[in-house]
Amino acid sequence: MTESLCETPAPRQQAAQRQADIVALRALLARRIVGQQRLLDRMVVALLTGGHLLVEGLPGLAKTTAVKALAQAVHASFQRVQFTPDLLPGDITGGDVFVPAEGRSRFVRGPLFHDIVLADEINRAPAKVQSALLEAMQERQVTVGASTYALPGMFLVMATQNPLEQSGTYPLPEAQLDRFLLHVVIDYPSAEQERTILDMDLGAGIGGAAGEPPVCAVDADAVLQAREEVRSVHLADSLRQAIVDLVRATRAPEQRDPELAGLVAAGASPRAMLALAHSAQALAYLRGRDYVIPDDIVELAADVLRHRLVLNLEAELRGVDADSLIGRLLGAGAFD
Ligand SMILES: Nc1ncnc2c1ncn2[C@@H]1O[C@H](COP(=O)(O)OP(=O)(O)OP(=O)(O)O)[C@@H](O)[C@H]1O
Numbered sequence: 001m002t003e004s005l006c007e008t009p010a011p012r013q014q015a016a017q018r019q020a021d022i023v024a025l026r027a028l029l030a031r032r033i034v035g036q037q038r039l040l041d042r043m044v045v046a047l048l049t050g051g052h053l054l055v056e057g058l059p060g061l062a063k064t065t066a067v068k069a070l071a072q073a074v075h076a077s078f079q080r081v082q083f084t085p086d087l088l089p090g091d092i093t094g095g096d097v098f099v100p101a102e103g104r105s106r107f108v109r110g111p112l113f114h115d116i117v118l119a120d121e122i123n124r125a126p127a128k129v130q131s132a133l134l135e136a137m138q139e140r141q142v143t144v145g146a147s148t149y150a151l152p153g154m155f156l157v158m159a160t161q162n163p164l165e166q167s168g169t170y171p172l173p174e175a176q177l178d179r180f181l182l183h184v185v186i187d188y189p190s191a192e193q194e195r196t197i198l199d200m201d202l203g204a205g206i207g208g209a210a211g212e213p214p215v216c217a218v219d220a221d222a223v224l225q226a227r228e229e230v231r232s233v234h235l236a237d238s239l240r241q242a243i244v245d246l247v248r249a250t251r252a253p254e255q256r257d258p259e260l261a262g263l264v265a266a267g268a269s270p271r272a273m274l275a276l277a278h279s280a281q282a283l284a285y286l287r288g289r290d291y292v293i294p295d296d297i298v299e300l301a302a303d304v305l306r307h308r309l310v311l312n313l314e315a316e317l318r319g320v321d322a323d324s325l326i327g328r329l330l331g332a333g334a335f336d
């Protein structure tokens, strides 16, 4: 037996190193993408919880660039799928194909069988295709006929929606939106950021920093182990209760603020409650802590809840949308 050159670090040190690597990964993404902090944070939160992202933003805001950079940084296989009206479920899941030489059918894997999948313009494909994607996201497997095929352990979907394109689109059914961990809305960069994007494109790099290419220390195994560690980030009793109370308040908002009576047709589900807890744990981990603080929850609340609330006509008439309702619930809650 050969003597090993170095000691295996104690498990605690390994975990601390992994967390530092994830923090470094986030910093690495910021070298490639100017601003869009919220998108970058949410991508890593999704990676750390095994959740999926719905991203709404105009064209050209670096959605593709960001998710590709994430895939490269974690050594993940990446696939982009453009959703179109003529797409069929089998085009994304794959299906059985007859192989004459073998005299039998064999399953050919579709584009979903990648670590990270970008589903572009998800609302341009018909309901059957959306369902196939959302089912795969939830089950983390694909079923064709009597057989089931597991998707990769990392499997992360980032789906995009263009807020301007309404005609010829198929809005996602509300019930299925619940499958997305977070719904992130992104906007234009600032004037200063836009100038940096141009300078970078012309070869200066962010802040003029060139030099050695950075090391990408996170791979699929590290991601899966980090997911385990995120699960044990401390969530204090009072914050657990505040999360439960906030989610329950989306179903009866008038209990927090009488002016919000009669505006909500459907509030958020227990799945949303778990999503808020898990994503707050992941954000805390990403910020280098091993405990959640109220700000983690407040920061993520709108992204976890906005796509899961169904407001009624009365709300529309009174100019109350999901974001303003969530803002008022947070203001009247236990997080100040
Ligand atoms: N914040 C940013 N940081 C760095 N580059 C950016 C940023 N915003 C836009 N870009 C650049 O703009 C171009 C378009 O970006 P990208 O293709 O990622 O946009 P997109 O959001 O995926 O657009 P679409 O919705 O049309 O697919 C790329 O060259 C990208 O590098």
Ligand SMILES: [Mg+2]
Pocket: 063, 064, 065, 120
């Ligand atoms: Mg794109």
